[in-house]
Amino acid sequence: MVAPLITLTTDFGEGSLYVAEMKGVILSLQPEARIIDITHSIPPQDIRQGALALEQATPQFPPGSIHVAVVDPGVGTDRKIAYACIDGRHYISPDNGLCGLLVRRHPPSSLIALTNRRYWREPVSNTFHGRDIMAPAAAHLCLGAPPADLGEPLAELTRLDWPDVRIEPARVTGEICAIDSFGNLISNIEDHLASSLGPADRLEIRCCGRVIRGLSRTYGDASLGQCIALYGSNHRLEIAIVGGGARQALSASVGDVVEVAAAPHEGRRP
Amino acid sequence: MVAPLITLTTDFGEGSLYVAEMKGVILSLQPEARIIDITHSIPPQDIRQGALALEQATPQFPPGSIHVAVVDPGVGTDRKIAYACIDGRHYISPDNGLCGLLVRRHPPSSLIALTNRRYWREPVSNTFHGRDIMAPAAAHLCLGAPPADLGEPLAELTRLDWPDVRIEPARVTGEICAIDSFGNLISNIEDHLASSLGPADRLEIRCCGRVIRGLSRTYGDASLGQCIALYGSNHRLEIAIVGGGARQALSASVGDVVEVAAAPHEGRRP
Amino acid sequence: MVAPLITLTTDFGEGSLYVAEMKGVILSLQPEARIIDITHSIPPQDIRQGALALEQATPQFPPGSIHVAVVDPGVGTDRKIAYACIDGRHYISPDNGLCGLLVRRHPPSSLIALTNRRYWREPVSNTFHGRDIMAPAAAHLCLGAPPADLGEPLAELTRLDWPDVRIEPARVTGEICAIDSFGNLISNIEDHLASSLGPADRLEIRCCGRVIRGLSRTYGDASLGQCIALYGSNHRLEIAIVGGGARQALSASVGDVVEVAAAPHEGRRP
Numbered sequence: 001m002v003a004p005l006i007t008l009t010t011d012f013g014e015g016s017l018y019v020a021e022m023k024g025v026i027l028s029l030q031p032e033a034r035i036i037d038i039t040h041s042i043p044p045q046d047i048r049q050g051a052l053a054l055e056q057a058t059p060q061f062p063p064g065s066i067h068v069a070v071v072d073p074g075v076g077t078d079r080k081i082a083y084a085c086i087d088g089r090h091y092i093s094p095d096n097g098l099c100g101l102l103v104r105r106h107p108p109s110s111l112i113a114l115t116n117r118r119y120w121r122e123p124v125s126n127t128f129h130g131r132d133i134m135a136p137a138a139a140h141l142c143l144g145a146p147p148a149d150l151g152e153p154l155a156e157l158t159r160l161d162w163p164d165v166r167i168e169p170a171r172v173t174g175e176i177c178a179i180d181s182f183g184n185l186i187s188n189i190e191d192h193l194a195s196s197l198g199p200a201d202r203l204e205i206r207c208c209g210r211v212i213r214g215l216s217r218t219y220g221d222a223s224l225g226q227c228i229a230l231y232g233s234n235h236r237l238e239i240a241i242v243g244g245g246a247r248q249a250l251s252a253s254v255g256d257v258v259e260v261a262a263a264p265h266e267g268r269r270p
Numbered sequence: 271m272v273a274p275l276i277t278l279t280t281d282f283g284e285g286s287l288y289v290a291e292m293k294g295v296i297l298s299l300q301p302e303a304r305i306i307d308i309t310h311s312i313p314p315q316d317i318r319q320g321a322l323a324l325e326q327a328t329p330q331f332p333p334g335s336i337h338v339a340v341v342d343p344g345v346g347t348d349r350k351i352a353y354a355c356i357d358g359r360h361y362i363s364p365d366n367g368l369c370g371l372l373v374r375r376h377p378p379s380s381l382i383a384l385t386n387r388r389y390w391r392e393p394v395s396n397t398f399h400g401r402d403i404m405a406p407a408a409a410h411l412c413l414g415a416p417p418a419d420l421g422e423p424l425a426e427l428t429r430l431d432w433p434d435v436r437i438e439p440a441r442v443t444g445e446i447c448a449i450d451s452f453g454n455l456i457s458n459i460e461d462h463l464a465s466s467l468g469p470a471d472r473l474e475i476r477c478c479g480r481v482i483r484g485l486s487r488t489y490g491d492a493s494l495g496q497c498i499a500l501y502g503s504n505h506r507l508e509i510a511i512v513g514g515g516a517r518q519a520l521s522a523s524v525g526d527v528v529e530v531a532a533a534p535h536e537g538r539r540p
Numbered sequence: 541m542v543a544p545l546i547t548l549t550t551d552f553g554e555g556s557l558y559v560a561e562m563k564g565v566i567l568s569l570q571p572e573a574r575i576i577d578i579t580h581s582i583p584p585q586d587i588r589q590g591a592l593a594l595e596q597a598t599p600q601f602p603p604g605s606i607h608v609a610v611v612d613p614g615v616g617t618d619r620k621i622a623y624a625c626i627d628g629r630h631y632i633s634p635d636n637g638l639c640g641l642l643v644r645r646h647p648p649s650s651l652i653a654l655t656n657r658r659y660w661r662e663p664v665s666n667t668f669h670g671r672d673i674m675a676p677a678a679a680h681l682c683l684g685a686p687p688a689d690l691g692e693p694l695a696e697l698t699r700l701d702w703p704d705v706r707i708e709p710a711r712v713t714g715e716i717c718a719i720d721s722f723g724n725l726i727s728n729i730e731d732h733l734a735s736s737l738g739p740a741d742r743l744e745i746r747c748c749g750r751v752i753r754g755l756s757r758t759y760g761d762a763s764l765g766q767c768i769a770l771y772g773s774n775h776r777l778e779i780a781i782v783g784g785g786a787r788q789a790l791s792a793s794v795g796d797v798v799e800v801a802a803a804p805h806e807g808r809r810p
Contacts, residue, residue, distance in 0.1 A: 002301050007290075013721030014284045014554045015581030017596045018773075020547075023576055024600025031542050031602060035576075036293055036305075041285030044722050045783060056287045060294025060401075062301060073783065076758025126758035128773035131600075181283030182314050218346025218396035233288075233398035243315060243343060272571050277560075284554045306563055306575075311555030326557050330564025330671075332571060451553030452584050488616025488666035503558075503668035513585060513613065 003032045004090075005061060006138050009053050009069040010130065011042035018128065022068075022135040025121055029139035038067075045073040047097050049254075051160050052178050054091070055101035056234050063088035068138045069098045070130035081133055082154055083147050085110040090141055092134050100160020108157065115151035163255075165189055170197060170262045176207070176254050177236075183245025187258040189237040198262040205229040206259040207239050208250040213263065219243075273302045274360075275331060276408050279323050279339040280400065281312035288398065292338075292405040295391055299409035308337075315343040317367050319524075321430050322448050324361070325371035326504055333358035338400070338408045339368045346396035351403055352424055353417050355380040360411055362404050370430020378427065385421035433525075435459055440532045442467060444507075446477070446524050453515025457528040459507040468532040475499040476529040477509050478520040483533065489513075543572045544630075545601060546678050549593050549609040550670065551582035558668065562608075562675040565661055569679035578607075585613040587637050589794075591700050592718050594631070595641035596774055603628035608678045609638045610670035621673055622694055623652040623687050630681055632674050640700020648697065655691035703795075705729055710802045712737060714777075716747070716794050723785020727798040729777040738802040745769040746799040747779050748790040753803065759783075 006026060012018045019040050026033050038057045042050045050071035058067045072079075072094045082095040087106040091099050092114070099108075114133055117124075119140050124132040137150055165188055166173040174189040185207065197203060200215040207229075216228040224243040227250070232238040237260065241249045276296060282288045289310055296303050308327045312320045320341035328337045342349075342364040352365040357376040361369050362384070369378075384403055387394075389410050394402040407420050435444040435458055444459040455477065467473060470485040477499075486498040494513040497520070502508040507530065511519045546566060552558045559580055566573050578597045582590045590611035598607045612634040622635040627646040631639050632654070639648075654673055657664075659680050664672040677690050705714040705728055714729040725747065737743060740755035747769075756768040764783040767790070772778040777800065781789045 005297060005301075013581075015577075015579040016721050017579055017593055018720070020576070020578040020593075020597035021600045021773075024597060024602075027545060027576070028600065028602045031545075036290070036297070037285075038290040039285040039287055041283075044785075053287055053290075057290035057294060060291045060298065062294075062298045074760045077760035079760075125773040127770065131773065180288070181286050220344045220347040220349075230397065233291075233395040233401065245314070275567060275571075306560070306567070307555075308560040309555040309557055311553075323557055323560075327560035327564060330561045330568065332564075332568045450558070451556050490614045490617035490619075500667065503561075503665040503671065515584075 003030065003034065003142050005036055005065040006033050006142055007036045007038045007058065007061060007065060007067045008040070009038040009042065009050060009057070009067065010040045011044050011046065011050065011071045012040045014040050016040055018130065021131045025131055025135040026139045026142075029136060030142045033139060033142050036061075042071050045071060047071050047160065048162065049178065050098045051101045051162070054098060058089060058102070059087065061089065064090070066090045066092070066138045066141050068130070068134050069093040070134060071098060072096070072129065075129050076126035080154065081114040081129060082157060083110070083112040083114060083137065083150050084108040084157060085147065090147065092137050094129070095154070095158045097158050097160035099157055100162060103157060110147060111154040111157065112147055113151045113154040116149060119145070119150055163188055165193060167193065172197060172260045174258050176252060176256045176258060179247050179252065179254060183241070183247035183249075184232070185239040185246050185250070185252050185258075186232055187237045187239070189258060189260060191231045191235045191237065194237050194260045197260060202263045203229075204261045204263045205237070205239065206261070208252045208256055210239075210250060212239065273300065273304065273412050275306055275335040276303050276412055277306045277308045277328065277331060277335060277337045278310070279308040279312065279320060279327070279337065280310045281314050281316065281320065281341045282310045284310050286310055288400065291401045295401055295405040296409045296412075299406060300412045303409060303412050306331075312341050315341060317341050317430065318432065319448065320368045321371045321432070324368060328359060328372070329357065331359065334360070336360045336362070336408045336411050338404050339363040340400035340404060341368060342366070342399065345399050350424065351384040351399060352427060353380070353382040353384060353407065353420050354378040354427060355417065360417065362407050364399070365424070365428050367428050367430035369427055370432060373427060380417060381424040381427065382417055383421045383424040386419060389415070389420055433458055435463060437463065440467060442530045444528050446522060446526045446528060449517050449522065449524060453511070453517035454502070455509040455516050455520070455522050455528075456502055457507045457509070459528060459530060461501045461505045461507065464507050464530045467530060472533045473499075474531045474533045475507070475509065476531070478522045478526055480509075480520060482509065543570065543574065543682050545576055545605040546573050546682055547576045547578045547598065547601060547605060547607045548580070549578040549582065549590060549597070549607065550580045551584050551586065551590065551611045552580045554580050556580055558670065561671045565671055565675040566679045566682075569676060570682045573679060573682050576601075582611050585611060587611055587700065588702065589718065590638045591641045591702070594638060598629060598642070599627065601629065604630070606630045606632070606678045606681050608670070608674050609633040610674060611638060612636070612669065615669050616666035620694065621654040621669060622697060623650070623654060623677065623690050624648040624697060625650040625687065630687065632677050634669070635694070635698050637698050637700035639697055640702060643697060650687060651694040651697065652687055653691045653694040656689060659685070659690055703728055705733060707733065710737060712800045714798050716792060716796045716798060719787050719792070719794060723781070723787035723789075724772070725779040725786050725790070725792050725798075726772055727777045727779070729798060729800060731771045731775045731777065734777050734800045737800060742803045744801045744803045745777070745779065746801070748792045748796055750779075750790060752779065
């Protein structure tokens, strides 16, 4: 039987030597570990983007996988490091909200603060707990250590500061919460919220000064250069430019408002 | 015996969460899969660059490897998804020309349209068939599923729109077809075409206003800053600046003309 | 028992097809090889940054690992390709100083020039020995070939051109030797050199026009936007902006001077 997978999600940057150091530490303890990079392109210290990455990617991995996430502006301070078991998967991260979107869907079945120095790499630096505490913890879990041995029970996780969607009778207002490498603008409005307003062809979407009438089914259904709205592969409303990048075309940024409204009935117009 | 390798080639960007989702889907179906990233830096929706990547990298992998390529501007439309067996290797990609350079060298021995929903991840999104159709197909092949089970026979692959090289008695005219991270300009002129014009030291290469006399053997054979032409490691004529980047120095782009001519015989000069 | 790890460190760029070619060559010879990317983001032809990467990352990997490093401006010329056994780990690289920082700590126990063509991929290109000589050598070592079979004994490695730290009675002067993806400025001044000048709160650090009084313990110990100095996770003095990037804020570059001085005793001030 193969050892459980270990995944890494960090804000260290693709090609970062800090990532390589973590892999070396894991493989020195558990030579059979199989390590998968989820991403190292989280913007520096951006806990929200880290939380989104964990929510989008980690549920695709097999139950039992060990997910390590390091977006850690508070490294070396008194912030805790947490182990959480969420939906049958193991998460190790600073306790700063990184698992905040995951726990909205599945409350954690186990929470531990990583306080047991026996599982740390010594000496522990003040600036790199990913290497000195989180990587060894993941390796030990992969070797079969019981999570409870990693430290002491933790009452609850720190909550994530996450923008709420405002829901009104004929309008849902959210914001751009992520932008992918194609420049697609991904909102925090989930498909069921938008579709509750009416049929897809009667919705009116506003974002960065553009008004889009109706939802498209996929990118290739509209003509090159057209600005469209659609439900993306992770069930969120997104705005795209066919064959181009909406980020640049709309000068859009994370945090910009996205509004979905039910179009007024044609018949009611004077 | 180890499971066959699965490689991934996409235009999702390094560090893209879409890549991580595909890996999770593969590993959930086939936990022993070994996944290698070929590249995720294909420019968005650039099928030619995707075709070049497959041609350059995949023949280096062992026969039996499973190569998944996702550059898919037509996702969710009626374009097909193809399985092709080419030179003993398995390819899964949208049928849009991505395998077009490979099949020039080796006609496919088997072609299947991926229509068997039993091998798909449900529900299938309209915008991410890489995750929902291609990744599961690769995992099932890796588990030993016969390719014919993935769908129905496909008569032929869509051809790649690829720039031809013009061959004249004393001249070969092509274009820059790729630029690597060093800024080296890689042309679509293969070494045998250029060398048929005469000995390497008698060739004259023109590109972006520069005239280069004779071919160099390697980068370090010329002095720093010199603009040289040579045959690269994949048998194509390339233009380079020693210790620098030709892309910037020559303001070069993919598509710029590259011309190779036999230099006039010295003796004939008046 | 698992096969030894093979790691790759290059200046090819993340997502480079040259990296994929090397992986294909390795896996074609040794299908059970497990390949870890250390980084492919070494600036082109920057041997010093390559040496730093090897020094920082490779000692974290298990003894017996095979580390391949390709930063190779002299490819195809008469520079040698070296195998070195350093601190129980195997290194394959052009003999151009890449292992220069490693051998300062641990003299190599074995040195071989890779001259045995039996272990090369044929035909050998003039421009890509990473693929045609170094990757096959790594695969053969991974399969159990004795290092001595790779070629002939090599008397010594080419030295690395490395900036020295100037040590005076109350002052240590070095320079920025690396900048990480957070924009932290990492100097060539090791912690023991700086701490020999006096207690951490009495040190005065000068860099790019800034004067920093005292060392911080970690990033989160100072307020947002503050410019601090601290010992990083690899025991070198570094300069950082809390929650920001020092590279931009200080317009800093590799090579800029970093000076540490013992602050004058308060009591002596007039």
